[in-house]
Amino acid sequence: MRELSAPSAVYKKKAFRPSEKGNGDMGFFDKIKAGLTRTKENIGRSFETLFSGEMTEDLYDELEEALILSDMGAERAMEAVEELRRRVKAEKIRDAGEGRACLRAILTELLQVGDPALKLDTRPSVALFIGVNGVGKTTTIGKLAAQLKGEGKRVMMAAADTFRAAAADQLEIWSERSGVDLVRQHEGADPAAVVFDALSAAKARNTDVILVDTAGRLHNKQNLMNELGKISRILERELPGADRETLLVLDATTGQNGLIQAKQFSDVAGITGIVLTKLDGSAKGGIVIAIAQELGVPVKFVGVGEGIDDLMPFDAERFVQAFV
Structure with a gap:
């Protein structure tokens, strides 16, 4: 895979088609209630x-x-x-x-431990996605990109997970599906350089939100801390005062192991919110409460299916109504 400079690194993608949605008529309560069936069993x-x-x-x-x-x-x-x-x-x-x-x-x-709403009001704003490999970071970014685009926002993805084979390729598939731009470089490139390219392109294109995929490495916390620190310094230098979310993506099916991951990531990153994926496949729905209480960080989204519209903004009251 060849390395791309900032201008050519941005791919213009086809528009998101409503026909690609699944279960679009189901609301949060219905999807959560269906998703918690295994918990009740x-x-x-x-x-x-x-x-x-x-x-x-x-x-x-x-x-x-x-x-x-x-x-x-x-x-x-x-x-x-x-x-x-x-x-x-x-x-x-x-x-x-x-x-x-x-x-x-x-x-x-x-x-109710914090505001579950995303704070992405500046132009551009940045959302960093962190979490171990396999939890659904790339899928979450793609689904959120489609939602934000549907709200009329200009969205860009940055493939800063350059250490995992094919990570950028997977994100490119989602950029095509959601109809947003993507900035990527070659495998093994400096993640901070990808973020810098994305910021430059976003400014030139008047982008509203930049969604950044990061590497999911917990076996070496120091490397992870250094990587996130470098990205943070670039954001502060290039976008001073911009709104920024750091969202930890967790797999609900891992239960208490997900809670352990959450604690480890919270030690090295200033997490602003949790995205809990695969809730529809979990028999451990109560982990939502455990994580919110343990970290004191709000759950902002839950994944309740495979469809592009199956990432739901979290509603504590309706979740509990479905849970109990």
Whole structure:
């Protein structure tokens, strides 16, 4: 693969076609509810069945077990159940249906740790995507690019994951599918140089948002820190004052392993939000709550399918409604 300079490195892509969408009529609640089917199968009894009678001591025990099995984590599950017990007593709740509404309120509060909306108001703005290989970074970038383009924004992708074979090729496929520009160089090139080329091209083309794919290497934190630090310095020098999001992409199917990854990345990067992919294939839907609480960082998007429109802006209240 030959190295491209900044002007020629930008590919103009075909427009995104609505026919490429899947399940476009399904809303967030429907997709999340469908996606959490495996979670409900995993816990043995659905919350609807659990909250079908009166508030008893057995209910609290079974609820705690169900939350732990959903991968919410033992500590968070115990805290949520104890808070439910406290509120039920204080509000003199006897009906389990009211108890379920109370639990929903508690879990929603646990998820509200920051603003889930993207802050990309300057022109251009930058979103960096970090995470280990295989979690769905490239797919997430492609889906978000299509969404932003659909909102009328000029979008550009930067293929700064130059260490993984074919990473830029995969991103190019998504740039074609979503109909946005792409800046790339040869495999093994300096990721910061790719970002610099993208910034130069974005300024020339009056781009609104630059989406940057980065290498997913956790086996050497120092290399990762140096790489992200270099990219950050270029952004600060070339785009002072620009809005910037650093989004950690995690695979929901990995459960507590995803939480471990999140902690490791948070040590080396200033994460502003979480993107949780493959939620539709996970039996561990409670991991959303565990991650938000552990990192104190908002979940901003969830992936609930393979379609280009299956990346959903996160809504804590509706997620909990589908979850419980």
